[in-house]
Amino acid sequence: MPFTASDIIKIIFAIILPPLGVFLERGCNADFLINIVLTILGYIPGIIHALYIIFKF
Template sequence: MDSAQIVNIIIALFLPPLAVFLEKGWGTECILDLVLTILFFFPGMLYALYIVLAQHTSR
């Protein structure tokens, strides 16, 4: 686990849409996470963690 992944995980905990945007760019994943975060913060955070951790394990 490198420092970039740790920073992305911390961002995913506090600002989930930003973490998804940094990993995937502006697209359906970012819009979905933004909606999840606006409606219910916890699902948006879980989705962002999933995106961040899945992105780093596939590299």
């Protein structure tokens, strides 16, 4: 599956502010809440989870 311009923007947002990248990809659901908790606990786990969500869906 090729990347689109919106995917690249989501990846940039996921690196700068991980919950925003997840919100743009999946909306306000459990993935978004998990990412908020991971970002609060540590910035790197939040980034990893956000990138996983973006690449998976």
